[in-house]
Amino acid sequence: MTGPDERIPQGFARDAEGRLLIAGVAADAWAEMAGETPLFLYDPALVAARLGALRRALPSGVLLHYAVKANPFPPLLARMAGLVDGFDVASEGEMRRAIGAGMPPASISFAGPGKRDRELSAALQAGVAIVVESAGELARLKALATAGDRRARVLLRVNPPFELRGSGMRMGGGARPFGVDHADAPDVLARMRDPCLDFLGFHVFAGSQNLDADAIAEAQRQTIALADRLAPHAPGPIRLLNLGGGFGVPYFPGDRPLDLAAVGERLGQAIADRPPSLAGTRFALELGRYLVAEAGVYLARVIDAKLSAGELFLVTDGGLHHQLAATGNFGTVVRRNYPVVNASRGGPPAGPAHVVGCLCTPLDRLAERLPLPETKAGDLIAVFMAGAYGRTASPEAFLGHPPPVELLAEPPQRA
Amino acid sequence: MTGPDERIPQGFARDAEGRLLIAGVAADAWAEMAGETPLFLYDPALVAARLGALRRALPSGVLLHYAVKANPFPPLLARMAGLVDGFDVASEGEMRRAIGAGMPPASISFAGPGKRDRELSAALQAGVAIVVESAGELARLKALATAGDRRARVLLRVNPPFELRGSGMRMGGGARPFGVDHADAPDVLARMRDPCLDFLGFHVFAGSQNLDADAIAEAQRQTIALADRLAPHAPGPIRLLNLGGGFGVPYFPGDRPLDLAAVGERLGQAIADRPPSLAGTRFALELGRYLVAEAGVYLARVIDAKLSAGELFLVTDGGLHHQLAATGNFGTVVRRNYPVVNASRGGPPAGPAHVVGCLCTPLDRLAERLPLPETKAGDLIAVFMAGAYGRTASPEAFLGHPPPVELLAEPPQRA
Numbered sequence: 001m002t003g004p005d006e007r008i009p010q011g012f013a014r015d016a017e018g019r020l021l022i023a024g025v026a027a028d029a030w031a032e033m034a035g036e037t038p039l040f041l042y043d044p045a046l047v048a049a050r051l052g053a054l055r056r057a058l059p060s061g062v063l064l065h066y067a068v069k070a071n072p073f074p075p076l077l078a079r080m081a082g083l084v085d086g087f088d089v090a091s092e093g094e095m096r097r098a099i100g101a102g103m104p105p106a107s108i109s110f111a112g113p114g115k116r117d118r119e120l121s122a123a124l125q126a127g128v129a130i131v132v133e134s135a136g137e138l139a140r141l142k143a144l145a146t147a148g149d150r151r152a153r154v155l156l157r158v159n160p161p162f163e164l165r166g167s168g169m170r171m172g173g174g175a176r177p178f179g180v181d182h183a184d185a186p187d188v189l190a191r192m193r194d195p196c197l198d199f200l201g202f203h204v205f206a207g208s209q210n211l212d213a214d215a216i217a218e219a220q221r222q223t224i225a226l227a228d229r230l231a232p233h234a235p236g237p238i239r240l241l242n243l244g245g246g247f248g249v250p251y252f253p254g255d256r257p258l259d260l261a262a263v264g265e266r267l268g269q270a271i272a273d274r275p276p277s278l279a280g281t282r283f284a285l286e287l288g289r290y291l292v293a294e295a296g297v298y299l300a301r302v303i304d305a306k307l308s309a310g311e312l313f314l315v316t317d318g319g320l321h322h323q324l325a326a327t328g329n330f331g332t333v334v335r336r337n338y339p340v341v342n343a344s345r346g347g348p349p350a351g352p353a354h355v356v357g358c359l360c361t362p363l364d365r366l367a368e369r370l371p372l373p374e375t376k377a378g379d380l381i382a383v384f385m386a387g388a389y390g391r392t393a394s395p396e397a398f399l400g401h402p403p404p405v406e407l408l409a410e411p412p413q414r415a
Numbered sequence: 416m417t418g419p420d421e422r423i424p425q426g427f428a429r430d431a432e433g434r435l436l437i438a439g440v441a442a443d444a445w446a447e448m449a450g451e452t453p454l455f456l457y458d459p460a461l462v463a464a465r466l467g468a469l470r471r472a473l474p475s476g477v478l479l480h481y482a483v484k485a486n487p488f489p490p491l492l493a494r495m496a497g498l499v500d501g502f503d504v505a506s507e508g509e510m511r512r513a514i515g516a517g518m519p520p521a522s523i524s525f526a527g528p529g530k531r532d533r534e535l536s537a538a539l540q541a542g543v544a545i546v547v548e549s550a551g552e553l554a555r556l557k558a559l560a561t562a563g564d565r566r567a568r569v570l571l572r573v574n575p576p577f578e579l580r581g582s583g584m585r586m587g588g589g590a591r592p593f594g595v596d597h598a599d600a601p602d603v604l605a606r607m608r609d610p611c612l613d614f615l616g617f618h619v620f621a622g623s624q625n626l627d628a629d630a631i632a633e634a635q636r637q638t639i640a641l642a643d644r645l646a647p648h649a650p651g652p653i654r655l656l657n658l659g660g661g662f663g664v665p666y667f668p669g670d671r672p673l674d675l676a677a678v679g680e681r682l683g684q685a686i687a688d689r690p691p692s693l694a695g696t697r698f699a700l701e702l703g704r705y706l707v708a709e710a711g712v713y714l715a716r717v718i719d720a721k722l723s724a725g726e727l728f729l730v731t732d733g734g735l736h737h738q739l740a741a742t743g744n745f746g747t748v749v750r751r752n753y754p755v756v757n758a759s760r761g762g763p764p765a766g767p768a769h770v771v772g773c774l775c776t777p778l779d780r781l782a783e784r785l786p787l788p789e790t791k792a793g794d795l796i797a798v799f800m801a802g803a804y805g806r807t808a809s810p811e812a813f814l815g816h817p818p819p820v821e822l823l824a825e826p827p828q829r830a
Contacts, residue, residue, distance in 0.1 A: 068815075069813070072815060090775040090814045090815070091773075091814050091815040091816045093816060093817065097815065112773060112774070113719065113771065113775065114718040114731060114732055114774075115773075116718060116732055116773075134719050135721070159723055174724055175724035175725065175726035176724075176728075176777070177723065177728040177730055177769070177771045178775070178777075181722075181723050181724060303531060304529060304548075304549050304551045306549045306550070306551060307596075308574060308591050308596050309590035309591075309596060311590035315528045315529040315592055317531055324810065329746045330744055330778075330810075331744045331778045354590075354592070356528065356592045357529065358506075358527060358528060358529025359529075360484065360505040360528065360593070362591070362592075363746045391812070392810065392814075393813050394810050395807065395808050396810070396811065396812065397806070397807040397811065398484070398807050399484050399506050399508075400483075400484075400487060400504075400506040400512065402508065
């Protein structure tokens with residue numbers, strides 16, 4: 001019942017009647033359970049499967065951290081707390097959610113270029129590891145730790161002299177607001193030699209959303225070499241090296257999934273070849289999108305089907321207020337369709353349609369010229385790749401519509 | 416105390432000490448009153464002045480409506496309820512805010528391409544005018560009105576065969592999800608001849624954010640001609656013609672403010688020359704951005720000043736979670752700086768700086784290579800043009816930071 005032009009990602013399928021199944025349950029049944037549309041569904045089995053694949057592919061002992069910013073839905077965090085080795089947070093609010101979801105503060109690290117004093121204090125108080133991003137921040141943190149008679153667990157974020165080639169977003173190489181330039185790191189490390197600080201190691205984030213295993217492996221190897229160069233300046237052994245993330249997911253036609261086996265093999269070699277300065281180091285990966293993006297689906301209901309100048313518009317109750325990235329309006333130069341299908345029925349395409357949101361703005365387009373079977377008001381539309389940077393990365397209050405429902409997609413086992 | 420490269424919009428100034436004044440009060444004093452940064456300040460005197468200028472320039476009798484989506488801050492709505500002739504809303508949530516702010520439901524109209532049944536019912540119940548956007552929506556509305564024994568006050572939104580030339584966003588001309596194609600309008604008008612409907616007139620919105628008085632005047636004249644062509648098909652006299660908006664504001668260097676006198680004069684002629692079919696028609700303009708954008712300032716505090724590869728980064732506690740459009744990430748192809756200044760001190764530029772937000776993403780840039788006086792941690796940065804499409808058009812939950820403060824900028828008269 002799958003149309004020839006359909007893009008249904010792995011982990012999802014249609015049943016014999018053509019209904020899209022999410023965690024084995026039809027989309028329409030999920031909407032009924034939710035009592036409302038639009039809704040986000042996150043399938044924890046897909047997250048667990050991805051983590052399992054990572055554990056198998058990566059060298060044993062590599063720590064897997066989840067970057068909460070990708071999706072901070074509390075029930076999802078609660079599930080992930082038992083599956084990953086740490087949470088990386090970027091605000092006091094995320095820190096509170098991480099602790100609330102059951103992650104021990106000792107396994108949380110807090111990065112971000114603009115941490116305020118009260119955020120530093122909260123992290124100190126909780127015992128969360130603080131990723132130091134500048135000499136100025138370090139001075140503030142030392143003053144707070146001394147005043148509060150607390151020892152701060154710290155990593156130094158280093159702005160590396162290289163970037164992760166071909167990344168969706170570059171975060172290293174050249175002038176950046178993140179971390180301390182590698183050239184300035186020795187000076188900052190000298191200032192970290194202080195009894196009020198418990199130095200853990202380094203954090204280096206060279207890019208994101210990358211599908212090239214070679215590029216990722218190369219950045220990881222460069223990160224290890226950078227840590228080795230900086231190790232003699234460090235106030236203590238490098239106990240932890242956060243290698244960043246950068247693992248991409250395939251959003252668009254032609255995108256090939258990341259070759260995880262290749263990444264794992266290359267990282268294994270790099271760790272085996274590591275310099276003596278890192279003999280006792282634990283290595284961590286910080287993954288957000290890669291863990292959750294593909295596990296999420298956004299369902300919106302068609303409110304109206306209308307023709308304009310011969311083109312079919314399917315107007316849904318969803319839109320950019322919930323799924324800004326899918327409309328191509330969040331840091332995107334050329335808009336391309338995310339995988340979008342009719343979730344209520346399959347079959348061969350009846351012709352192309354524009355799927356738009358309910359907002360009164362021409363920016364609100366979920367899919368353009370999409371091949372769809374004959375689609376009627378009341379049908380559900382599924383936008384895939386909605387598990388990361390969906391709800392919280394969207395202007396939810398724009399135009400005053402209600403918030404979306406969010407659900408863990410777990411079929412009711414016991415009736 | 417103003418630097419040579421500074422862009423401080425009309426309505427704002429620096430005092431003798433170089434502090435930015437907002438409604439006559441220094442920015443730092445506002446931040447102290449707010450008790451927190453970042454904050455949005457909206458100067459109601461500037462909104463009133465803009466409305467006064469519009470009333471003087473426009474032909475008498477033209478109704479001024481405010482498009483609530485531009486800024487739905489309730490205290491601002493309460494002020495504006497007494498200054499404009501109507502509110503235009505785009506969701507049930509906006510409708511409730513409009514009514515809550517004291518606007519009579521009879522002066523509210525509700526547009527939007529994806530109105531759900533429950534939104535139509537709420538509008539019917541409240542007596543708000545409903546802007547019909549499709550034949551399908553009309554059928555649903557008639558069923559609801561009949562079932563509820565309520566007469567619906569309706570306008571027909573027409574997708575015009577022309578666009579507002581050079582608009583920031585085109586909303587007419589070609590295939591659009593908004594309204595009924597002009598060619599299909601006679602058929603839909605025939606279906607509007609029904610005792611459950613009270614037909615008011617037409618709504619035509621041909622574009623937005625336009626600085627060209629000629630283009631606006633031409634679109635208005637074309638709109639009047641379109642209404643005349645459709646009038647014979649209407650179920651009753653055209654009592655109201657909503658001419659849309661499109662009035663732009665100058666965001667960027669080289670943008671020239673709209674010539675309001677020219678717009679008013681041309682509209683006066685067009686109304687004087689109107690066809691007999693529109694002899695008894697009232698004309699309305701629907702303005703959002705033009706009424707409030709320039710009245711708003713976003714203030715964020717510098718948390719850190721750091722050099723990277725020789726470039727200065729000022730890291731603030733604000734960012735794209737509050738002011739997405741200013742970072743160039745909301746439907747923008749080429750990012751340009753909004754007017755941004757140091758609000759705590761003036762003086763000649765000490766050199767260029769990047770002003771970034773506190774979010775851990777490279778998208779979070781409030782200004783690039785901005786000439787600024789020597790700026791220190793603790794200084795306030797002002798982002799102007801923040802009165803429209805600011806807070807609610809931004810992904811506030813992104814990265815879990817607290818919401819911004821919002822204030823009407825009215826100096827305390829009585830101590």
